[in-house]
Amino acid sequence: MITFKIDGQQVKARPGWTVLETAREHGIEIPTLCFHPAVSASGACRLCMVELREGTWSKLVASCIYPVAEGLQVHTDTERVRNVRRWVLEMLLAACPASPEIAALAAKYDVVRTRFTSHDPDQTCMVCGLCARVCDEVVGLSAIAIVDRGVHKRVGAPFAKPTDICVACGSCVTVCPTGAMQAIFDSVRGEPTTALTQLAAQ
Amino acid sequence: MPNLSTALKMDPWRLQSGEELNRLRAQIIAGRDPQRPEIIICHGTGCLANGSDKVAKAFRAALEGKGIQAKVMPGIKTTGCHGFCSRGPLVIIRPQGLFYQRVKPKDVEEIVDHTLVHGKAVERLLYKDPSSGDLIFNEGEIPFYKLQQRIVLHNIGKIDPTDITDTIAAGGYQALAKALTTMTPEQVVAEMEKSGLRGRGGAGFPTGRKWRSALQAIKKKGRPVYVVVNGDEGDPGAFMDRTIMEGDPHAVLEGLIIGAYALGAAQGYLYVRAEYPLAIRHLEIAMHQAREYGLLGENILNSGFSFDARINRGAGAFVCGESTALFTSIEGKPGNPRPKYVRSVEEGLWGRPTVLNNVETWANVPLIIERGADWYAGLGVPHSTGTKVFSLVGKVNNVGLVEVPMGVSMAHIVEQIGGGVPDGKPFKAVQTGGPSGGCIPYSLKDTPVDFDSLTAAGSMMGSGAMIVMDHTDCVVDVGRYFLRFLEEESCGKCLPCRLGLTRLREILDNFSQGVGSEKDIEDLTSLSQAIQDGALCALGSSAPNPVLTTIRYFREEYLAHVQEHKCPAGVCKDLITYGIDPERCTGCMNCARQCPAQCITGKKKTAHVIDTHKCLRCGICKETCKFDAVFIS
Ligand SMILES: Cc1cc2nc3c(=O)[nH]c(=O)nc-3n(C[C@H](O)[C@H](O)[C@H](O)COP(=O)(O)O)c2cc1C
Ligand code: SF4
Ligand code: SF4
Ligand code: FES
Numbered sequence: 001m002i003t004f005k006i007d008g009q010q011v012k013a014r015p016g017w018t019v020l021e022t023a024r025e026h027g028i029e030i031p032t033l034c035f036h037p038a039v040s041a042s043g044a045c046r047l048c049m050v051e052l053r054e055g056t057w058s059k060l061v062a063s064c065i066y067p068v069a070e071g072l073q074v075h076t077d078t079e080r081v082r083n084v085r086r087w088v089l090e091m092l093l094a095a096c097p098a099s100p101e102i103a104a105l106a107a108k109y110d111v112v113r114t115r116f117t118s119h120d121p122d123q124t125c126m127v128c129g130l131c132a133r134v135c136d137e138v139v140g141l142s143a144i145a146i147v148d149r150g151v152h153k154r155v156g157a158p159f160a161k162p163t164d165i166c167v168a169c170g171s172c173v174t175v176c177p178t179g180a181m182q183a184i185f186d187s188v189r190g191e192p193t194t195a196l197t198q199l200a201a202q
Numbered sequence: 203m204p205n206l207s208t209a210l211k212m213d214p215w216r217l218q219s220g221e222e223l224n225r226l227r228a229q230i231i232a233g234r235d236p237q238r239p240e241i242i243i244c245h246g247t248g249c250l251a252n253g254s255d256k257v258a259k260a261f262r263a264a265l266e267g268k269g270i271q272a273k274v275m276p277g278i279k280t281t282g283c284h285g286f287c288s289r290g291p292l293v294i295i296r297p298q299g300l301f302y303q304r305v306k307p308k309d310v311e312e313i314v315d316h317t318l319v320h321g322k323a324v325e326r327l328l329y330k331d332p333s334s335g336d337l338i339f340n341e342g343e344i345p346f347y348k349l350q351q352r353i354v355l356h357n358i359g360k361i362d363p364t365d366i367t368d369t370i371a372a373g374g375y376q377a378l379a380k381a382l383t384t385m386t387p388e389q390v391v392a393e394m395e396k397s398g399l400r401g402r403g404g405a406g407f408p409t410g411r412k413w414r415s416a417l418q419a420i421k422k423k424g425r426p427v428y429v430v431v432n433g434d435e436g437d438p439g440a441f442m443d444r445t446i447m448e449g450d451p452h453a454v455l456e457g458l459i460i461g462a463y464a465l466g467a468a469q470g471y472l473y474v475r476a477e478y479p480l481a482i483r484h485l486e487i488a489m490h491q492a493r494e495y496g497l498l499g500e501n502i503l504n505s506g507f508s509f510d511a512r513i514n515r516g517a518g519a520f521v522c523g524e525s526t527a528l529f530t531s532i533e534g535k536p537g538n539p540r541p542k543y544v545r546s547v548e549e550g551l552w553g554r555p556t557v558l559n560n561v562e563t564w565a566n567v568p569l570i571i572e573r574g575a576d577w578y579a580g581l582g583v584p585h586s587t588g589t590k591v592f593s594l595v596g597k598v599n600n601v602g603l604v605e606v607p608m609g610v611s612m613a614h615i616v617e618q619i620g621g622g623v624p625d626g627k628p629f630k631a632v633q634t635g636g637p638s639g640g641c642i643p644y645s646l647k648d649t650p651v652d653f654d655s656l657t658a659a660g661s662m663m664g665s666g667a668m669i670v671m672d673h674t675d676c677v678v679d680v681g682r683y684f685l686r687f688l689e690e691e692s693c694g695k696c697l698p699c700r701l702g703l704t705r706l707r708e709i710l711d712n713f714s715q716g717v718g719s720e721k722d723i724e725d726l727t728s729l730s731q732a733i734q735d736g737a738l739c740a741l742g743s744s745a746p747n748p749v750l751t752t753i754r755y756f757r758e759e760y761l762a763h764v765q766e767h768k769c770p771a772g773v774c775k776d777l778i779t780y781g782i783d784p785e786r787c788t789g790c791m792n793c794a795r796q797c798p799a800q801c802i803t804g805k806k807k808t809a810h811v812i813d814t815h816k817c818l819r820c821g822i823c824k825e826t827c828k829f830d831a832v833f834i835s
């Protein structure tokens with residue numbers, strides 16, 4: 001067992017756990033968006049940032065991928081942590097204005113307004129990639145993917161062609177934290193029938 | 203390609219020891235006539251772009267065609283960049299060391315006739331000291347060179363980078379022979395630690411300490427271990443690494459082999475930007491020749507140590523220079539930064555212990571091993587030892603590549619060596635560290651240029667690009683420029699970077715249109731802090747630096763945009779108007795003819811006026827006017 005402190009509270013963790021896992025185990029709340037226990041963590045949304053302190057030294061890390069270590073001093077609600085959260089949420093409100101899930105999460109952390117104008121009022125997806133990861137890692141199909149690069153990243157079918165390998169299992173819809181997959185499911189996945197019959201025949 | 207072994211009609215040399223290397227070196231030098239005239243023609247990218255290949259062709263034709271009347275036939279040598287690119291194409295005539303600048307093919311005949319046949323200088327091609335007006339004959343006497351300390355660049359401009367014998371004659375591979383025959387790997391690492399060398403690729407991590415941690419990781423995980431050269435150089439305005447790889451590829455290679463020996467690596471990689479074809483070619487030639495001479499590959503110098511390396515072409519993205527993105531790219535996957543909190547020395551390429559160093563860092567290694575850590579640590583300042591190569595670009599007279607000891611002042615580099623700003627006014631600021639660095643204002647011109655002083659000033663050393671700005675550069679515009687660059691280069695994985703850089707830029711866009719308030723400056727600052735703290739890799743976390751430093755040093759200029767609706771530098775289009783000074787206007791009608799909006803009116807020989815409502819603010823009139831009558835307000 002590894003022991004360390006989160007917000008001054010002594011916690012115990014198994015080797016190989018992350019700070020986030022440990023916090024959840026002890027009922028300490030840290031907001032997350034791109035994390036789902038069923039798939040590998042990607043450290044993309046940065047909502048789960050926490051501050052590590054040691055004397056005068058301090059540093060922010062993503063708790064969903066930060067491995068536990070003996071004697072860590074983790075703080076989940078410092079000024080710097082709140083500043084990252086606030087701006088990420090404000091930007092998300094403008095990036096996914098049509099997502100009630102995002103609005104609810106933001107409101108929970110007292111972010112109800114955004115200073116930014118939205119480029120697409122119907123957008124709900126924030127490109128966290130959970131849907132693609134669950135399809136790849138859990139379902140084993142890679143029927144959807146994150147396509148394009150940089151600021152143009154979005155969810156789509158691999159090679160920009162709707163695939164026919166989707167078996168309509170709905171895992172992506174389930175993991176999607178913003179409700180986006182529900183809306184784009186059909187346009188991305190293409191015609192599922194052939195793959196379904198193939199799979200049934202196996 | 204010419205080399206000694208083919209010239210002497212022997213089988214390729216496979217050198218069997220350090221003594222053989224020395225014997226070969228002595229033989230090459232003895233075979234040369236020190237009095238033989240030699241025409242050195244710079245074939246760096248800058249001079250080539252200005253036609254130095256045509257100059258070389260003209261020399262060949264002149265020498266062959268006419269059969270010159272000299273006692274000895276001059277040799278022609280093409281070299282890497284001499285650093286004084288703004289004066290290119292450069293030609294140097296040895297043994298005198300005569301320095302000719304801006305040489306055109308039509309000048310060649312005169313050089314051959316005057317200098318090579320009659321031993322006289324062609325005065326109009328010499329460099330004239332801008333302050334004294336004196337003609338300078340010799341390369342070494344030119345202030346631009348005299349004020350530098352060229353150690354890493356010492357061979358560049360002297361050797362032919364495609365001929366290993368030239369490198370060997372200049373002392374190449376002496377350090378490797380020394381390490382292999384007189385030092386244990388442990389001693390090599392200890393020497394590197396003692397030298398104080400810090401990484402030249404950006405973060406300035408102590409190289410010896412990195413190698414030491416790799417040894418510790420190897421103890422835990424065993425071998426293989428990999429050594430990797432980061433030659434992805436992607437900062438706008440940076441060309442240090444390109445110049446080193448093009449002009450002295452063996453220096454990089456020799457450093458890498460020494461590192462491999464110290465760590466017990468059998469395989470190395472050189473990750474080079476695909477946009478650097480000449481660097482890739484010269485490295486390929488260098489590796490091929492080094493293998494032929496037994497300096498790379500199996501059983502190097504018959505020491506029992508074997509190591510080989512290969513070149514990987516960069517995938518073309520700026521972020522691929524980031525260590526973990528570089529590894530995934532070499533592994534054949536898309537070059538995205540890895541989110542894991544592990545150190546590359548422990549888990550780098552293919553999950554193995556890996557030492558990644560920058561091109562210039564590797565090129566320093568042979569110098570340290572050959573001349574000793576004490577010598578090296580005596581250069582520069584205590585926590586930033588050695589020299590640093592900078593590319594000097596922007597509003598500066600002597601655009602080029604310079605090398606100085608760490609710790610000299612900014613003013614020394616920009617004003618003394620760089621010759622200051624073209625219009626003679628003081629510079630406004632210098633952006634160091636590329637798009638992730640910061641702006642150092644003129645008031646801090648005495649700042650010593652070393653890792654810690656630059657960081658204290660809010661900027662950073664970065665890879666060594668220095669962009670000089672003058673009073674016609676607007677800090678808001680500069681911030682937008684760098685953010686647009688990084689927005690395009692962001693891998694898009696993490697939210698603070700993918701969303702945040704665009705949002706920062708949008709706030710700056712508002713400033714450039716005169717929209718905003720003091721509160722927006724606070725927002726810029728705290729959003730910047732969130733990006734610094736939240737981004738996954740250093741591309742994102744260092745991206746706000748230009749914004750933060752310009753706010754720190756030029757807050758007034760930001761405020762002028764939104765409170766007075768003025769762009770003091772006259773750059774932000776929405777905040778400026780063009781006008782014509784009737785006192786100066788001669789009524790030549792030139793501007794009226796050029797104006798794409800046709801909004802300039804006036805009769806011949808009477809003062810013209812601009813219809814500011816129709817004006818596009820393209821600035822063509824200002825550029826066209828020979829009488830400096832067009833002004834911006
Ligand atoms: C976005 C980004 C781009 C980088 N590009 C380069 C580069 O082109 N060349 C380089 O040597 N280092 C680059 N670095 C730094 C490398 O990650 C790494 O620190 C360096 O290669 C280590 O070598 P050094 O210790 O010799 O400096 C970059 C870092 C980041 C975050
Ligand atoms: S659809 Fe949902 S799960 Fe997929 S990337 Fe968008 S927000 Fe994430
Ligand atoms: S900081 Fe930018 S470049 Fe780095 S991982 Fe995040 S999105 Fe990608
Ligand atoms: S939950 Fe950790 S980065 Fe998204």
Ligand code: FES
Pocket residue numbers: 244245246247248249250282283284285286287288290291292
């Ligand atoms: S390219 Fe010739 S001096 Fe730089």
